[in-house]
Amino acid sequence: MGKIKAIKIQLQQSGLLLFILIGVAVLTLLSDRFLTPANLINILRQASINGIISVGMMLVILTAGIDLSVGAILALSVVVTADLMHRGLPPFAATVLGLGIGGLLGFVNGWLVSRIRVPPFIATLGMMSFARGLALAYTGGKPVTGLDEGFRFLGTGIVGRIPMPVIIAFLVFLIGYILLTKTRVGTYLYALGENTEAALFSGIATGFYTKFVFTASGVLAALSGMILIARLDSAQPVIGLGYEFDAIAAVVIGGTSLAGGEGRLSGTLLGVLIIAMLNNALNLINVSSFYEGIVKGMVIALALILHGLVRKL
Numbered sequence: 001m002g003k004i005k006a007i008k009i010q011l012q013q014s015g016l017l018l019f020i021l022i023g024v025a026v027l028t029l030l031s032d033r034f035l036t037p038a039n040l041i042n043i044l045r046q047a048s049i050n051g052i053i054s055v056g057m058m059l060v061i062l063t064a065g066i067d068l069s070v071g072a073i074l075a076l077s078v079v080v081t082a083d084l085m086h087r088g089l090p091p092f093a094a095t096v097l098g099l100g101i102g103g104l105l106g107f108v109n110g111w112l113v114s115r116i117r118v119p120p121f122i123a124t125l126g127m128m129s130f131a132r133g134l135a136l137a138y139t140g141g142k143p144v145t146g147l148d149e150g151f152r153f154l155g156t157g158i159v160g161r162i163p164m165p166v167i168i169a170f171l172v173f174l175i176g177y178i179l180l181t182k183t184r185v186g187t188y189l190y191a192l193g194e195n196t197e198a199a200l201f202s203g204i205a206t207g208f209y210t211k212f213v214f215t216a217s218g219v220l221a222a223l224s225g226m227i228l229i230a231r232l233d234s235a236q237p238v239i240g241l242g243y244e245f246d247a248i249a250a251v252v253i254g255g256t257s258l259a260g261g262e263g264r265l266s267g268t269l270l271g272v273l274i275i276a277m278l279n280n281a282l283n284l285i286n287v288s289s290f291y292e293g294i295v296k297g298m299v300i301a302l303a304l305i306l307h308g309l310v311r312k313l
Contacts, residue, residue, distance in 0.1 A: 012255045015306055016270040023277055031284040039280065041163065047276035048169035050246050051269070052224040055176045056106075056217030057247040058268045062180075063192045063213050064260025065120035069109060070221040070247060071240035072131035077102040077222035079135050082144035082235035091151035099222045105131055106218020110211030128244075135237040143236040147229065155231030165227045172220065177265050189213065193260025249300050250275050274299075 027034040053070050060067045081098030085091055105127060112123040157164035180186035188209055191199040200206045221240075229235040254271030256263025278299055282292050 012306075013264070013267050013270060016254070016267065016274065019306075020270065020273060020277065023274070023281075027277070027281045027284070031281070033284055034281065039284075041161075041166075043273075043276050043280045044166045045163045046279065047272050048163075048165035049224045049228055050243070050250060050275060051169040051272040052172050052220050052227070053217075053243060053247040054250045054268050054272050055172050055265070056213075056220035057244075058251045058254075058256050058263060058265060059176070059189065059213040060120070060217050061248070061251050061256050061258060062189050062260060062263055063210060064196070064258075065113065065210070065213065066124065066248070066258070067106075067109065067214065067217045068121065068124040068244050069105070069127035069131060070217060071243035072128045072135065073102050073105045073218050074221045074225035074228075074240035074243060075237055076105070076131040076135040076138070078225040078229045078235040078239060079139050079144055079237055081226065082147060082229060083138070085148050085151065086144060086146075091148045095151065095226055098226060099219055102218040102220075102222025102225075103215050104218070106215040106221075107211055109218070110214030113214065114207040114210040132237075139237045141237060143234050145234045147233050147235070151226075152230045152233060155227050155229070165231070168223070168227060172223075173265060173269060180265055185209070185212075190261055193257075193262070195261075246275050252304065253300060 024035065033039055053074075057067055057070065077098045080101055081094045084094040084097060089097075109120075109123050109127050112118040113120050116123075154164055154168070159167055180189070188199070188204050191202065191204060192206055192209055196206055221243075224243075225240060228239065250271035251263070251268050252258060252271070253274060254263065254267030254269070256268060275296075278296055282295060287295060
């Protein structure tokens, strides 16, 4: 069974890679601007934001959870961070506090799920409303602009020819890969997703690891927000709307099962690239915003159908 499962995963990821290559070929024909170095760098820069969030989302979904609050946690974390910098707090300290807020809200999600037994969908839906409302109340609905130049390096800096957001996203994926494939933590997370009760009877601290994945999701949502506002030079309380859906789509397209216990980070990376490429293509070929959701939904549905067919083999 293990070999068959490995073959299915390999087929699925090969299919995703083929999907990307076909997409690149089609989009190159539709727009002569698509396959240019500047645009490819732009795609990677845009993918970095969703990529960082998607790593945390995958950890949660791997344990049979879901996190609908990442966009709102992102918003609250960044408006507080930006406001603290405006009040004179050094950028590093403000950033650490902002990441701490993301981690704290994520921990609350994990506590509600593991200790109070609130379903993840309900717990994170409530957190989404709470964090978004608090972000709006904290700022009075107004953006915080004019951020510290040193802080802005997170979003606008370039090392060699590689944008700083891409470097940070690469490091996040690398740490996630090591965590899931080279440590006991990864083994425990897969076991928790496959069968929570069996994992508990095996001596795995299921409550601890549930809180861990939600906390990680909160921290990574906040980190992606820091990069985003550093690039935009503006922290708005409505920032991050809908980001949870792109992250969930990337993770599921990448082959992680919503039932938990199955998935690879390499698949999530491919899913992130597909979403970023699709968003970029819709802009390049001037698809009306009224139809963007329809096109994106159709492509995501197609990828999920292919995923389902492979799983039935």
